[in-house]
Amino acid sequence: MKPIDSIDSIDALVIGGGFYGCTIARWLKRETTARRVLIAEQESDLLKRSSWANQARIHNGYHYPRSFVTAWRSRVNYDRFLREYADCIDGEFEKLYCVARRNTHLSANQFQKFCSDIKAPCRVAPGRLLRLFDPEMIDGVFLVREAAFDARLLRERMWGELRDAGVEIKTDVRVTNIAAMTDGAEIDLMDSGRTIRIRANRVYNCTYAGLRQFDLPKSDIDTGFKFEIAELALIEPPNELEGLGVTVIDGPFFSVMPFPAEGLHSLSHVRYTPHVSWTAHEWPAANPYAVLKDYEKRSRAPYMIRDAARYMPCVGNCTYHRSLFEIKTVLRQSETNDSRPIMFERHRGTSGVYSVLGGKMDNIFDILETLQKEEPAYV
Numbered sequence: 106m107k108p109i110d111s112i113d114s115i116d117a118l119v120i121g122g123g124f125y126g127c128t129i130a131r132w133l134k135r136e137t138t139a140r141r142v143l144i145a146e147q148e149s150d151l152l153k154r155s156s157w158a159n160q161a162r163i164h165n166g167y168h169y170p171r172s173f174v175t176a177w178r179s180r181v182n183y184d185r186f187l188r189e190y191a192d193c194i195d196g197e198f199e200k201l202y203c204v205a206r207r208n209t210h211l212s213a214n215q216f217q218k219f220c221s222d223i224k225a226p227c228r229v230a231p232g233r234l235l236r237l238f239d240p241e242m243i244d245g246v247f248l249v250r251e252a253a254f255d256a257r258l259l260r261e262r263m264w265g266e267l268r269d270a271g272v273e274i275k276t277d278v279r280v281t282n283i284a285a286m287t288d289g290a291e292i293d294l295m296d297s298g299r300t301i302r303i304r305a306n307r308v309y310n311c312t313y314a315g316l317r318q319f320d321l322p323k324s325d326i327d328t329g330f331k332f333e334i335a336e337l338a339l340i341e342p343p344n345e346l347e348g349l350g351v352t353v354i355d356g357p358f359f360s361v362m363p364f365p366a367e368g369l370h371s372l373s374h375v376r377y378t379p380h381v382s383w384t385a386h387e388w389p390a391a392n393p394y395a396v397l398k399d400y401e402k403r404s405r406a407p408y409m410i411r412d413a414a415r416y417m418p419c420v421g422n423c424t425y426h427r428s429l430f431e432i433k434t435v436l437r438q439s440e441t442n443d444s445r446p447i448m449f450e451r452h453r454g455t456s457g458v459y460s461v462l463g464g465k466m467d468n469i470f471d472i473l474e475t476l477q478k479e480e481p482a483y484v
């Protein structure tokens with residue numbers, strides 16, 4: 106065992122410098138009595154993992170016709186997200202949702218009815234946009250309201266806000282162990298080959314795909330996870346797709362969205378984006394990050410492009426740049442209805458040791474509300 110270098114005492118440790126960890130750390134410093142708040146991130150920068158490698162879609166409900174609750178919560182959070190992160194939003198594109206003619210779980214009429222139920226703007230797209238699709242394959246094309254965020258701007262903003270708030274940040278450090286106690290925990294951090302032990306009154310495990318890497322006591326909620334190695338192809342769109350995002354639902358179809366952080370579009374496909382999936386109980390209790398590292402990342406972009414072009418021929422003229430591979434983490438309960446609830450766990454027998462999963466970016470507001478209710482005395 107490596108020697109323990111030093112023991113430091115802090116009020117709160119946030120493990121994981123993704124969007125959730127950063128926002129929670131900022132909240133702790135600004136809104137609670139915590140004085141010393143530290144973020145420990147294993148990567149060389151903040152927001153390098155799933156908070157970067159995603160479709161950048163700010164969900165406004167359309168994506169979730171099979172889960173009314175998720176659709177509705179997205180509607181509730183959408184405008185707030187746009188307001189609070191206005192400087193990180195790309196709203197300068199038209200967004201289309203399309204319904205396929207075959208192999209689909211819902212019809213064009215059902216999609217319109219669903220939009221009306223969740224009170225989401227939706228109108229039949231004008232002729233200039235309809236013409237981009239093969240009418241043999243697509244039944245309905247609708248102009249909707251859905252923006253994208255720029256992960257690069259979000260990262261810059263996070264650095265600025267965390268510094269202003271006085272949050273301490275350590276990158277390139279990996280938390281290797283959490284010994285939970287009745288009041289807080291002792292945590293081991295690997296920093297340049299040295300182990301540093303930290304005593305924290307509160308610990309927030311915000312490691313998304315890594316949530317089960319620590320040997321923490323169970324919580325009162327029975328959660329199982331599904332992990333999936335997901336590929337997003339980054340493409341340079343053909344002229345027709347500039348300033349346009351397209352999602353075909355609800356079945357084995359594609360989605361092409363602006364990816365503002367790199368000035369490209371992302372292309373994903375329900376059939377080809379997921380390469381491998383496993384649940385927390387199936388695969389050897391492996392750390393999903395290690396599984397991804399060892400995975401042979403052979404791109405399926407050609408299949409994605411070829412299939413998408415059957416519905417929208419111009420996609421065939423895009424230029425493929427590269428692919429992002431990341432682990433998507435969802436609760437097992439979401440497998441059937443594709444819902445994206447939040448998960449907030451208080452680990453049994455501990456006070457102040459939590460694990461947090463936000464299934465999508467806009468859920469952050471639901472998590473902050475939950476935190477506020479959880480420990481009113483701390484706020």
Ligand SMILES: Cc1cc2nc3c(=O)[nH]c(=O)nc-3n(C[C@H](O)[C@H](O)[C@H](O)COP(=O)(O)OP(=O)(O)OC[C@H]3O[C@@H](n4cnc5c(N)ncnc54)[C@H](O)[C@@H]3O)c2cc1C
Binds near residue numbers: 123281431432
């Ligand atoms: C392919 C894909 C597409 C998606 N598309 C969308 C979308 O369009 N819209 C949307 O709203 N959401 C989308 N999501 C979901 C969204 O990306 C996540 O909900 C969000 O990024 C989660 O943020 P986070 O901070 O919890 O996770 P992350 O950003 O992954 O942060 C977790 C951090 O923990 C760090 N970490 C892990 N273990 C340790 C350790 N032991 N020590 C120190 N640090 C550690 C990691 O390095 C990482 O930086 C998508 C996700 C994926 C994977």
